[in-house]
Amino acid sequence: MASESGAHIANDKSITSHAAILHAFEEFRSDLDLENDRRERIVKSSRDITINSKRVIFLLHRLAIAGIDDDGVKDDRTDYVEAKKKLAEIRVIFKNLQHELEAERFWHHQSAISPGMQEYIEAVSFLHYLEKGKMISYDGVLNSLRDENGVLLCPLSLDDYLLGVSDLTGELMRFAITAISRRGGRRKAREVSDFVRGCKADFDGFSPYVKQLSKKQAVTSQSLQKIEEAAYAIAVRASEYGENDAMLADIVEQCVMG
Amino acid sequence: MASESGAHIANDKSITSHAAILHAFEEFRSDLDLENDRRERIVKSSRDITINSKRVIFLLHRLAIAGIDDDGVKDDRTDYVEAKKKLAEIRVIFKNLQHELEAERFWHHQSAISPGMQEYIEAVSFLHYLEKGKMISYDGVLNSLRDENGVLLCPLSLDDYLLGVSDLTGELMRFAITAISRRGGRRKAREVSDFVRGCKADFDGFSPYVKQLSKKQAVTSQSLQKIEEAAYAIAVRASEYGENDAMLADIVEQCVMG
Amino acid sequence: MDSGDLEQLNALLDNEIDLKEKIKDFVSDFDKRTRRVQGALNKIHSTPSEDVPRLARSVKPMLDECSLSVSAIAGLVPEFEYWRWSGMWSFSLRAAAFGALFVHYLETETLLSLEGVSSVLGIKDEWKHKFTLQAEDYLHGLITMVNEMSRWAVNAVTLGDYERPIRISIFVKSIFAGFSALNLKNDGLRRRFDSLKYDIKKIEEVVYDVSLRRLANSPKKEGVDESPAPR
Amino acid sequence: MDSGDLEQLNALLDNEIDLKEKIKDFVSDFDKRTRRVQGALNKIHSTPSEDVPRLARSVKPMLDECSLSVSAIAGLVPEFEYWRWSGMWSFSLRAAAFGALFVHYLETETLLSLEGVSSVLGIKDEWKHKFTLQAEDYLHGLITMVNEMSRWAVNAVTLGDYERPIRISIFVKSIFAGFSALNLKNDGLRRRFDSLKYDIKKIEEVVYDVSLRRLANSPKKEGVDESPAPR
Amino acid sequence: MDSGDLEQLNALLDNEIDLKEKIKDFVSDFDKRTRRVQGALNKIHSTPSEDVPRLARSVKPMLDECSLSVSAIAGLVPEFEYWRWSGMWSFSLRAAAFGALFVHYLETETLLSLEGVSSVLGIKDEWKHKFTLQAEDYLHGLITMVNEMSRWAVNAVTLGDYERPIRISIFVKSIFAGFSALNLKNDGLRRRFDSLKYDIKKIEEVVYDVSLRRLANSPKKEGVDESPAPR
Amino acid sequence: MDSGDLEQLNALLDNEIDLKEKIKDFVSDFDKRTRRVQGALNKIHSTPSEDVPRLARSVKPMLDECSLSVSAIAGLVPEFEYWRWSGMWSFSLRAAAFGALFVHYLETETLLSLEGVSSVLGIKDEWKHKFTLQAEDYLHGLITMVNEMSRWAVNAVTLGDYERPIRISIFVKSIFAGFSALNLKNDGLRRRFDSLKYDIKKIEEVVYDVSLRRLANSPKKEGVDESPAPR
Amino acid sequence: MDSGDLEQLNALLDNEIDLKEKIKDFVSDFDKRTRRVQGALNKIHSTPSEDVPRLARSVKPMLDECSLSVSAIAGLVPEFEYWRWSGMWSFSLRAAAFGALFVHYLETETLLSLEGVSSVLGIKDEWKHKFTLQAEDYLHGLITMVNEMSRWAVNAVTLGDYERPIRISIFVKSIFAGFSALNLKNDGLRRRFDSLKYDIKKIEEVVYDVSLRRLANSPKKEGVDESPAPR
Amino acid sequence: MDSGDLEQLNALLDNEIDLKEKIKDFVSDFDKRTRRVQGALNKIHSTPSEDVPRLARSVKPMLDECSLSVSAIAGLVPEFEYWRWSGMWSFSLRAAAFGALFVHYLETETLLSLEGVSSVLGIKDEWKHKFTLQAEDYLHGLITMVNEMSRWAVNAVTLGDYERPIRISIFVKSIFAGFSALNLKNDGLRRRFDSLKYDIKKIEEVVYDVSLRRLANSPKKEGVDESPAPR
Ligand SMILES: [Mn+2]
Ligand SMILES: [Mn+2]
Structure with a gap:
C-alpha cells in the first residue's frame, strides 16, 4: 500500500533542478540557524539562573545562621523574605524563556537549560528544608515554577529534579558544620544527619537509572560522614560533663561573655 | 623605615568592631560580585563573537568557491562585501565590550574573551588570505580592531593572535580539498600547500612558549598532509595525459556538459 | 522524603524505564530492517546499468517494512x-532516509525532498510533536548516499558503464553546493560534510579518467537528453 | 608570513619571555622571604603569652624585607x-598578607584592613594598574591566619593560657560572619571558607573544654577589660 | 563463507547474545535486592544498641531474596x-557477601567464613563450575564491612554507646592482621586493603576519645590498673 | 580470621598468581611465534605470483611451532x-588464526573453516573447557586477513600481476557478504567489520584502475550472469 | 640495516630486558621483606611501653634480611x-629506611643519620655508582616514621601511657624544624612534607587532651626556659 | 636533626637543583637548534630533485651547532x-639523530650507523658515563626519518619526480625488515614501530600509482617484461 501511493508522492517530492536543491538547502540553513540561536539564548539564560541561584544559596546560609544566633530555642521562624524575592526574580528569567521551551522544544534543548534548572532546584529545596525541615517534592518544585495563573513556566524532568535535590546534601553539610558549634547545634546536627542519611537511602534506588546520580550520591556520602563526625565531636565533649546541652551552653556563654 | 611608619599606619588601619568587620566584608562582596558580573557579560559576548565568526567563515568558503566556479582563470577578484559587513557587525560586539576590557581589566578577563577573539582572528585571517594570499600580520589584526577614530576596541594578546591564525590552516585545508577538483584547482592546491607549509615552519619556533600551540601545530600537520595528498592525486592523474591543466579541464568539461 | 512523594517518583521512573524498554525493542527491529535495506542497496556496486531499476524496485518492500517500525515507534512516543x-533511533532513521533517497535516485535520478522521504517512511504530519524527520537526519542520509555514489562511480x-560517473558528478555537485550553504557546528554533520569533499574529489577523478580516455x-549523445539530472 | 611580521612577533615574544624570567627571579626571593615570616610565626605555638609581643616584633623586619620584594616586582610589571x-606571585603575596595580618593581630588583637596590609607590604597607591592587593588575596591570607589560630588555641x-582560646573565639566569629556575607564561586576561596568552619568548630571545642572546667x-575578670576584642 | 558455516556462526553468536540478555535481567534483580540489603544495613548508623538484633533480623529475609537471585542466575549459566x-554479577555478589557477613556479625560478633557466606546466599557445592563465591569476592565483601564499621564506631x-567502638576495634584489628598475612598481588584488592588503614586509624581515634574520658x-583490660593516675 | 581459613585463602590466592605467571611465560613464546608467522607472511607484498606457493609452504613449520605453544598453554589451564x-592469549591466538587462514588461502584460494583453523593450530576437541577457538577469535583472524589482502591487491x-586484484575482489566480497549476514552485537568485532568497508573500497579502486587501462x-565479463543483482 | 649493526642493536636491547627481569625478581623479594618489617612495626600501636624494647629487638633480624636484598640488587646493577x-627499588628502599629509622628511635629516642641508615641496610661506600641511599629516599623514610608516630601518640x-605523646611531640617538632630549613624543590617530597603538618597538629591535640586533664x-613545665621563643 | 646533617642535606639538595637548572638552559638551546634542523629539512617536501643536495648541504652547519649543545651538556653532567x-634531553637528542640520519640519506641514500650519528653530533667515546647515544634514541630518530619519507614520496x-618513491620504497622496506628482526619490548618504541606499517602502506600506494601509469x-626490474600487456 505504502509503496503504491509512494510512487505518486515521490514524483511530487522530487527536486529536479540545481536551483531547487539550493533553495531546499537554504531553508535547512534558516531552520538550523534558528534552532542554534535559540539554544544559545537558552544557554545564556541558564547561566544567569545558575549564578542567581548560587547567590540565593549563600543568602539562605546567612539567614539560617542568623536565625540560629538570634534564637536557638525558638522554633526557627526565620524570615526568608529576601531569599524568596530573589527566587521570584529567577522565575522572571524562566518566564522570559517560556516560549523558547514550549512543546517539543523543551526536550530539544533540555541539556542547555539543565545546569540552571538543577541549581535553581538546589536553591528552592534548601529554602524548603530550612522552612519545613523536609525534602521538597517533585510537585513542590513544579508548583514553584508556575506563574500567577498556574501556568507552568518550564517543564521539569525527573532527572533534573533528582540531580538538583541531590546537591542539597552538600549545602546541608556546610550548614550543619556551621550550626553545630552554636547553641542548639547538637540537635540541628542530628536532624540534618538523619535527613541526609534518609536522602542517601531514598536516592540509592534511583542511581542506576539516572546518569550522574551515583557520582552525586558519592558526594552525599562524604557530606554525611562529615556531619556524622561533627556530631560525634560534640557528643564526645558533652559526654564528659553530662547531657543537658542548654545548661552547658549557658555556662560556656557566661565564661565567654563574662 | 617601613616598620616605623608601619606602627602608625597600622593603628589607622585596624578594624576594631564586629560591625566594622561586617562592613569591610560587605564591600568585598560588592567588589567580587561586580567583577563576576562583568566576567559573565564578557563570556556571553565572547560566545556571540564565536558564533558570528564561525558563520563568517562558512560564508567565506561559499564566496571563495563561487569565485573559483565563476572564473577560475581571472585573478580571484571575488567580492567579499557581504563577509566584510558581517565582520563589521562583530566589531560592534567588541565596541560594546570596550569599557569592560579597558586598562587592567583586559588581562583580568582575558580567558573569558579569548575563545571569541581567536575565532574572530580565524575569520579575518581567512578573509585576508583569500584577498591577499598572505598571512595577516599582528598589526593587521590589531588594525581591524580599531574604530573609525583609530581607537582600539580590544587589546590583542600575542597568544590569541598565534592561536587564532593557527586555526586558519584547518579552513584552508577544507578550502583546498573543495577547490582542487575545480578548474585551476591544481594551482590553488599548490599555493595553499606552500602557504600552510610555511605557516607550520613559522609557528614551530613559537610553540614551546605558547600554551596549546603545539596541539594546534599537530592539527596543522594533519591538514597539510591532507592537502599534499589531494595535490598528489591530481598530479598523478594529470601525469598520465600531459601537463596542461587548462586544456585538459576544457576537454573534461566538454565531456560532462556535452 | 515522605512515602507519597517517593512513590510518585518511583511511578515516574518506572514509567520512563518501561517506555525506554519498549522503544528499544522496536528500534532493534527498525535497525535490522534498515540493515536489510542497506545490504540490498549494497548490490548496486555489482549491478549492471540495465538491472538498476529492478534493484530499486526490489528494495521498496523493505522500505515499507521500515515504515512499519517507524509507525510502531511513533505510537509509543508521548506527545512533545x-x-x-x-537519540535511540536516529542512527536507524538516518539509514532509512538513505534508503528512501537512494531508491528514489535510482528510479528518477532526482533528489527526494525531506517531505518525500518522510512520506516514503510513512511519517505522518500529525506526529509533529512526537516523530518527525529532522533536517539533520535527512542530511545525514543524504551524505551516506553521496558516500555510496562515489564508490558506485568507480x-x-x-x-x-562510462556514463554513470558523469551523471553522478552533476548530481552530487548540486548536493554539495546545497551543503555549502549551511552553517554547521563542530559536530557529526560537519565532520561528515568534510568527508563529502573527498567523495566529490574521487568522483571528479573518475570523470577525468573517463573523459580523457x-x-x-x-554513447553520450543519446544518453544526455534522457538524463533528468539538474544543472 | 613575511619576515618583517615574523621579526615583530619574535620581538614581542622575546620581550614576554625576558620579563617572565625576571619576575620569576624576584618572586623566588619573595617566596623565600614569606617562608621566613611563616617559619617565625610558627613559633607562636610554643610561645608563652608574655613572649608574644616580642615574637611579633621580631617578625616585623622580615615583613619589611617582603615589601622590598613587592617593590622589586612592581617595578617590573608594565602598566595595566x-x-x-x-598568578606568578599570588601564592607568596597571600603568605605575606597572612604575615602582616597575624603580626598586627598579635600586637593589637584587631583585624588589619586591606589597606593596612597593603601599607605594611609597601604596596603603593600609584601602582593601581600594576600591583595591588586584591580582596581575594587578602581573604586567603586571612583564612590562613584563622587556620593558624585554631591550632594556637589548642x-x-x-x-x-586558658584565656587565649576565648579571645580567639570572639575574634574569629566576627571574621566568619564577614566571610558569610560573600558570594563565592566554586573556587579555591570557597573551599578554604568551608575549611574555616572546622577551625571555628575546633576553637569552640577548646572554649567548651576550658569553660566547663x-x-x-x-583570671577572667582582669583580662576582659583590657582585651580590645570586638563584640 | 558457505551457508552452513554461516548458520553455525550465527547460532553461536545469537546464543551468546541471548544468554547475556537473560543473565543481565536476573543480575539487575540481584542488584536491586543487594541494594535493599545495603539500604537496610545502613540504618545501623542511627540504631541504638538495644535495637541492633532487631535490625539484623529484619535483613535476613532480604538475604533470602538475594539467594533466589543467585539460584536464578546459576540456573542460566551453562556448566563450566x-x-x-x-564479571556480570561480581559487583552484586560482593554486596551480598557484605550483607551476609554484617548480619552475622551483628548477631554473633564473629566472622562468618567463606563457606558460611556461600551457604547464607544459597550457593551450592555442585555449582562449582557455574556459580561459586571466589575468595576475592568474599574479601571484597569483608573490606566493605570494615569500611562500614569505622563509620559505625563514630x-x-x-x-x-561507648563500648561499641572498643568491640569493633578488637574485631577489626584481627581482620586486619588476617589480611596482612595474605599475599595480595591482585591490584583491586590491595588498593582496598590499603584503605583499611584509614578505617583502623579512625577507629583508634574513637577508642582514644572514649578511653581518655x-x-x-x-580495651587493655589488664593494662588499666597500671596506668598512671591523673594528677 | 582463624589461621585455617587464612591458610586456605592464601593457598587459593598463591595458586592463582603462580598459574598466571606460568601461562604468561608460554603466552610470551606464543606471541613471538605468531609474530614470526606474520613477519613471514608480510613477504607476500613483494612476492611475484609464481613464488606464492613457496612462500605459503615456508610458513607451515612456523604454524606448527604455534601449535606447540597452544598445546603448552592448554596443558596449564585447569579443566573448566x-x-x-x-583473555591472556586471545591476541596471539587471533594472530595465529590469521596465519592459518592466509596460508590456506594462498594454497587453495578458499576459506578455511573454524574447524580447519583449530586443526591447523592443533587445538583438540577434548580441550573443550580449557582451550578452544571461539567464533569471535576466528572472525578477528579473518578480518586481519582481509586487511592484508587489500594491501596485497595494490x-x-x-x-x-593484474589478475590478482580481481581474484581478491571476488573472494573478499563473499567474505563481506558473510559478515553482513552475521548479527554482530560484539563491539570490537563490529568496529573491525566496519574497517572491512575501507578494504573493499580500496580493492575496488585497484580493480577499477586495472579495468580502465x-x-x-x-571481472564482469564472465561474472555478469551469476552476479547477485536482483531481478 | 646491515646484519652486524642489527646484531649489536639486538644484543643491547636483549641485555637491558634480561637485567630488568632479574632486578625485578630481587626487588620483589626486597618488597616482601620490607612489608614484613612494616607489619612488625605496626604492632607498636598495641604495645605497652614496657614491651617497646622487645618489639624493636624483634625487628632487627628482619632488617638484616632487607640488607641481604640490598646486597643482591647491588650485585646486579652494572657499575655507573x-x-x-x-626507580625500580626506591619504593622498597624508602620502606626499609623507615624501618631502620623507627627501630633506632624505639631503642634510643634519637634520630639515626643517613649514614646510620645506610649502615643498617648494609649499603657499602664502594657501591657509590650502583647502589646508594639518596637524601631523598632517606627523607621519605623519615616522613613515614613521623606519620606513624602521630598514630602512635593516639x-x-x-x-x-600519657607521657609518650609529649616525648613524641618534642622529637617530631625538631624533625619538623629540620625539614623547614631544607630547600625542598622536589615535588613529591614537598607534598609529603606538607602532610607532616597534619601529624603535628594531631600530636598537639593529643598533648592538649592529656594536659587539659x-x-x-x-611539656612547658620543664621546657619553657629553653623554648625557642624570640626575644 | 643536628645542624651538620642539615647542612649536608641542604648542600645535596641545592646542588641537584642548581645542576638541573643549568642543564635545562643548555637543553633549551639544544631544543631550539634541533627545531631549526627539522624546520630546514621540512623543505624537502617542496624541493625539486635537483636541489636536494643543496638542501642537505645547508643543514650541515645546523647539525654542527647541535653538536655544540651536546658538548655543552656533556660538560655539565657529572661523571657516571x-x-x-x-631524560631531560632525550627528546632533543632524538630529533638531532633524525637530522643526522636524514642529511646522510639525502647525500648518499644509505643508512648512517649509530656510531656515525654519534660522530656527526660530536658525542665522544670518553663520555660513556655522562653522554651517549643509546640504541633507543637512535631508533626513534630512524622512525622519525621513515615517517618523513612516506610524506616525501607523495x-x-x-x-x-616519479623515481623517488621507488628508491624510498626499497630503502624503507630494508629498514622495516631490520626493525622486524629486533626484540622490541620497549613500549614506546614498539608503538612507533607499529606506525611504520602505515608509512609503508602509503609508500606502496604511491609506487603502485606510478607503476600502474x-x-x-x-621496482621489479626483472618482472616488467613478463607483465601482461594491456589489451
Ligand atoms: Mn551547591
Ligand atoms: Mn575553524
Whole structure:
C-alpha cells in the first residue's frame, strides 16, 4: 500500500533542478540557524539562573545562621523574605524563556537549560528544608515554577529534579558544620544527619537509572560522614560533663561573655 | 623605615568592631560580585563573537568557491562585501565590550574573551588570505580592531593572535580539498600547500612558549598532509595525459556538459 | 522524603524505564530492517546499468517494512517528547532516509525532498510533536548516499558503464553546493560534510579518467537528453 | 608570513619571555622571604603569652624585607598588566598578607584592613594598574591566619593560657560572619571558607573544654577589660 | 563463507547474545535486592544498641531474596562457564557477601567464613563450575564491612554507646592482621586493603576519645590498673 | 580470621598468581611465534605470483611451532577454566588464526573453516573447557586477513600481476557478504567489520584502475550472469 | 640495516630486558621483606611501653634480611648505572629506611643519620655508582616514621601511657624544624612534607587532651626556659 | 636533626637543583637548534630533485651547532650520572639523530650507523658515563626519518619526480625488515614501530600509482617484461 501511493508522492517530492536543491538547502540553513540561536539564548539564560541561584544559596546560609544566633530555642521562624524575592526574580528569567521551551522544544534543548534548572532546584529545596525541615517534592518544585495563573513556566524532568535535590546534601553539610558549634547545634546536627542519611537511602534506588546520580550520591556520602563526625565531636565533649546541652551552653556563654 | 611608619599606619588601619568587620566584608562582596558580573557579560559576548565568526567563515568558503566556479582563470577578484559587513557587525560586539576590557581589566578577563577573539582572528585571517594570499600580520589584526577614530576596541594578546591564525590552516585545508577538483584547482592546491607549509615552519619556533600551540601545530600537520595528498592525486592523474591543466579541464568539461 | 512523594517518583521512573524498554525493542527491529535495506542497496556496486531499476524496485518492500517500525515507534512516543527519545533511533532513521533517497535516485535520478522521504517512511504530519524527520537526519542520509555514489562511480566504470560517473558528478555537485550553504557546528554533520569533499574529489577523478580516455564520447549523445539530472 | 611580521612577533615574544624570567627571579626571593615570616610565626605555638609581643616584633623586619620584594616586582610589571602576571606571585603575596595580618593581630588583637596590609607590604597607591592587593588575596591570607589560630588555641591551653582560646573565639566569629556575607564561586576561596568552619568548630571545642572546667574563671575578670576584642 | 558455516556462526553468536540478555535481567534483580540489603544495613548508623538484633533480623529475609537471585542466575549459566560470565554479577555478589557477613556479625560478633557466606546466599557445592563465591569476592565483601564499621564506631558514640567502638576495634584489628598475612598481588584488592588503614586509624581515634574520658573500659583490660593516675 | 581459613585463602590466592605467571611465560613464546608467522607472511607484498606457493609452504613449520605453544598453554589451564584465562592469549591466538587462514588461502584460494583453523593450530576437541577457538577469535583472524589482502591487491599490480586484484575482489566480497549476514552485537568485532568497508573500497579502486587501462579481463565479463543483482 | 649493526642493536636491547627481569625478581623479594618489617612495626600501636624494647629487638633480624636484598640488587646493577635502575627499588628502599629509622628511635629516642641508615641496610661506600641511599629516599623514610608516630601518640594514650605523646611531640617538632630549613624543590617530597603538618597538629591535640586533664606533666613545665621563643 | 646533617642535606639538595637548572638552559638551546634542523629539512617536501643536495648541504652547519649543545651538556653532567639526567634531553637528542640520519640519506641514500650519528653530533667515546647515544634514541630518530619519507614520496610525485618513491620504497622496506628482526619490548618504541606499517602502506600506494601509469621503471626490474600487456 505504502509503496503504491509512494510512487505518486515521490514524483511530487522530487527536486529536479540545481536551483531547487539550493533553495531546499537554504531553508535547512534558516531552520538550523534558528534552532542554534535559540539554544544559545537558552544557554545564556541558564547561566544567569545558575549564578542567581548560587547567590540565593549563600543568602539562605546567612539567614539560617542568623536565625540560629538570634534564637536557638525558638522554633526557627526565620524570615526568608529576601531569599524568596530573589527566587521570584529567577522565575522572571524562566518566564522570559517560556516560549523558547514550549512543546517539543523543551526536550530539544533540555541539556542547555539543565545546569540552571538543577541549581535553581538546589536553591528552592534548601529554602524548603530550612522552612519545613523536609525534602521538597517533585510537585513542590513544579508548583514553584508556575506563574500567577498556574501556568507552568518550564517543564521539569525527573532527572533534573533528582540531580538538583541531590546537591542539597552538600549545602546541608556546610550548614550543619556551621550550626553545630552554636547553641542548639547538637540537635540541628542530628536532624540534618538523619535527613541526609534518609536522602542517601531514598536516592540509592534511583542511581542506576539516572546518569550522574551515583557520582552525586558519592558526594552525599562524604557530606554525611562529615556531619556524622561533627556530631560525634560534640557528643564526645558533652559526654564528659553530662547531657543537658542548654545548661552547658549557658555556662560556656557566661565564661565567654563574662 | 617601613616598620616605623608601619606602627602608625597600622593603628589607622585596624578594624576594631564586629560591625566594622561586617562592613569591610560587605564591600568585598560588592567588589567580587561586580567583577563576576562583568566576567559573565564578557563570556556571553565572547560566545556571540564565536558564533558570528564561525558563520563568517562558512560564508567565506561559499564566496571563495563561487569565485573559483565563476572564473577560475581571472585573478580571484571575488567580492567579499557581504563577509566584510558581517565582520563589521562583530566589531560592534567588541565596541560594546570596550569599557569592560579597558586598562587592567583586559588581562583580568582575558580567558573569558579569548575563545571569541581567536575565532574572530580565524575569520579575518581567512578573509585576508583569500584577498591577499598572505598571512595577516599582528598589526593587521590589531588594525581591524580599531574604530573609525583609530581607537582600539580590544587589546590583542600575542597568544590569541598565534592561536587564532593557527586555526586558519584547518579552513584552508577544507578550502583546498573543495577547490582542487575545480578548474585551476591544481594551482590553488599548490599555493595553499606552500602557504600552510610555511605557516607550520613559522609557528614551530613559537610553540614551546605558547600554551596549546603545539596541539594546534599537530592539527596543522594533519591538514597539510591532507592537502599534499589531494595535490598528489591530481598530479598523478594529470601525469598520465600531459601537463596542461587548462586544456585538459576544457576537454573534461566538454565531456560532462556535452 | 515522605512515602507519597517517593512513590510518585518511583511511578515516574518506572514509567520512563518501561517506555525506554519498549522503544528499544522496536528500534532493534527498525535497525535490522534498515540493515536489510542497506545490504540490498549494497548490490548496486555489482549491478549492471540495465538491472538498476529492478534493484530499486526490489528494495521498496523493505522500505515499507521500515515504515512499519517507524509507525510502531511513533505510537509509543508521548506527545512533545520527540527529542527526549530520538537519540535511540536516529542512527536507524538516518539509514532509512538513505534508503528512501537512494531508491528514489535510482528510479528518477532526482533528489527526494525531506517531505518525500518522510512520506516514503510513512511519517505522518500529525506526529509533529512526537516523530518527525529532522533536517539533520535527512542530511545525514543524504551524505551516506553521496558516500555510496562515489564508490558506485568507480564500480560502474569497472562494469563498463562510462556514463554513470558523469551523471553522478552533476548530481552530487548540486548536493554539495546545497551543503555549502549551511552553517554547521563542530559536530557529526560537519565532520561528515568534510568527508563529502573527498567523495566529490574521487568522483571528479573518475570523470577525468573517463573523459580523457574519451570512452564516454560515442554513447553520450543519446544518453544526455534522457538524463533528468539538474544543472 | 613575511619576515618583517615574523621579526615583530619574535620581538614581542622575546620581550614576554625576558620579563617572565625576571619576575620569576624576584618572586623566588619573595617566596623565600614569606617562608621566613611563616617559619617565625610558627613559633607562636610554643610561645608563652608574655613572649608574644616580642615574637611579633621580631617578625616585623622580615615583613619589611617582603615589601622590598613587592617593590622589586612592581617595578617590573608594565602598566595595566597586573592580571597578566599576578598568578606568578599570588601564592607568596597571600603568605605575606597572612604575615602582616597575624603580626598586627598579635600586637593589637584587631583585624588589619586591606589597606593596612597593603601599607605594611609597601604596596603603593600609584601602582593601581600594576600591583595591588586584591580582596581575594587578602581573604586567603586571612583564612590562613584563622587556620593558624585554631591550632594556637589548642597549644595555648597546653602552655597554660586558658584565656587565649576565648579571645580567639570572639575574634574569629566576627571574621566568619564577614566571610558569610560573600558570594563565592566554586573556587579555591570557597573551599578554604568551608575549611574555616572546622577551625571555628575546633576553637569552640577548646572554649567548651576550658569553660566547663572553669579553668578560665579566676583570671577572667582582669583580662576582659583590657582585651580590645570586638563584640 | 558457505551457508552452513554461516548458520553455525550465527547460532553461536545469537546464543551468546541471548544468554547475556537473560543473565543481565536476573543480575539487575540481584542488584536491586543487594541494594535493599545495603539500604537496610545502613540504618545501623542511627540504631541504638538495644535495637541492633532487631535490625539484623529484619535483613535476613532480604538475604533470602538475594539467594533466589543467585539460584536464578546459576540456573542460566551453562556448566563450566563460570569464568565467562562471572564479571556480570561480581559487583552484586560482593554486596551480598557484605550483607551476609554484617548480619552475622551483628548477631554473633564473629566472622562468618567463606563457606558460611556461600551457604547464607544459597550457593551450592555442585555449582562449582557455574556459580561459586571466589575468595576475592568474599574479601571484597569483608573490606566493605570494615569500611562500614569505622563509620559505625563514630555513630555509636554519638548515640551514647561507648563500648561499641572498643568491640569493633578488637574485631577489626584481627581482620586486619588476617589480611596482612595474605599475599595480595591482585591490584583491586590491595588498593582496598590499603584503605583499611584509614578505617583502623579512625577507629583508634574513637577508642582514644572514649578511653581518655573514661567513658568505657579501656580495651587493655589488664593494662588499666597500671596506668598512671591523673594528677 | 582463624589461621585455617587464612591458610586456605592464601593457598587459593598463591595458586592463582603462580598459574598466571606460568601461562604468561608460554603466552610470551606464543606471541613471538605468531609474530614470526606474520613477519613471514608480510613477504607476500613483494612476492611475484609464481613464488606464492613457496612462500605459503615456508610458513607451515612456523604454524606448527604455534601449535606447540597452544598445546603448552592448554596443558596449564585447569579443566573448566577456559574463560578465566583466555583473555591472556586471545591476541596471539587471533594472530595465529590469521596465519592459518592466509596460508590456506594462498594454497587453495578458499576459506578455511573454524574447524580447519583449530586443526591447523592443533587445538583438540577434548580441550573443550580449557582451550578452544571461539567464533569471535576466528572472525578477528579473518578480518586481519582481509586487511592484508587489500594491501596485497595494490602490491600485486606493482609487481605486474593484474589478475590478482580481481581474484581478491571476488573472494573478499563473499567474505563481506558473510559478515553482513552475521548479527554482530560484539563491539570490537563490529568496529573491525566496519574497517572491512575501507578494504573493499580500496580493492575496488585497484580493480577499477586495472579495468580502465584494460590491463586485465574485467571481472564482469564472465561474472555478469551469476552476479547477485536482483531481478 | 646491515646484519652486524642489527646484531649489536639486538644484543643491547636483549641485555637491558634480561637485567630488568632479574632486578625485578630481587626487588620483589626486597618488597616482601620490607612489608614484613612494616607489619612488625605496626604492632607498636598495641604495645605497652614496657614491651617497646622487645618489639624493636624483634625487628632487627628482619632488617638484616632487607640488607641481604640490598646486597643482591647491588650485585646486579652494572657499575655507573645507579640512576638507570634506581626507580625500580626506591619504593622498597624508602620502606626499609623507615624501618631502620623507627627501630633506632624505639631503642634510643634519637634520630639515626643517613649514614646510620645506610649502615643498617648494609649499603657499602664502594657501591657509590650502583647502589646508594639518596637524601631523598632517606627523607621519605623519615616522613613515614613521623606519620606513624602521630598514630602512635593516639594509641599510647589509649594504652595508658600519657607521657609518650609529649616525648613524641618534642622529637617530631625538631624533625619538623629540620625539614623547614631544607630547600625542598622536589615535588613529591614537598607534598609529603606538607602532610607532616597534619601529624603535628594531631600530636598537639593529643598533648592538649592529656594536659587539659592533667594526666601528664605539661611539656612547658620543664621546657619553657629553653623554648625557642624570640626575644 | 643536628645542624651538620642539615647542612649536608641542604648542600645535596641545592646542588641537584642548581645542576638541573643549568642543564635545562643548555637543553633549551639544544631544543631550539634541533627545531631549526627539522624546520630546514621540512623543505624537502617542496624541493625539486635537483636541489636536494643543496638542501642537505645547508643543514650541515645546523647539525654542527647541535653538536655544540651536546658538548655543552656533556660538560655539565657529572661523571657516571648519565642515567640520572638523560631524560631531560632525550627528546632533543632524538630529533638531532633524525637530522643526522636524514642529511646522510639525502647525500648518499644509505643508512648512517649509530656510531656515525654519534660522530656527526660530536658525542665522544670518553663520555660513556655522562653522554651517549643509546640504541633507543637512535631508533626513534630512524622512525622519525621513515615517517618523513612516506610524506616525501607523495610530494616528490607532485613535483614530478616519479623515481623517488621507488628508491624510498626499497630503502624503507630494508629498514622495516631490520626493525622486524629486533626484540622490541620497549613500549614506546614498539608503538612507533607499529606506525611504520602505515608509512609503508602509503609508500606502496604511491609506487603502485606510478607503476600502474608506467611513469617510472617498476621496482621489479626483472618482472616488467613478463607483465601482461594491456589489451
Ligand atoms: Mn551547591
Ligand atoms: Mn575553524
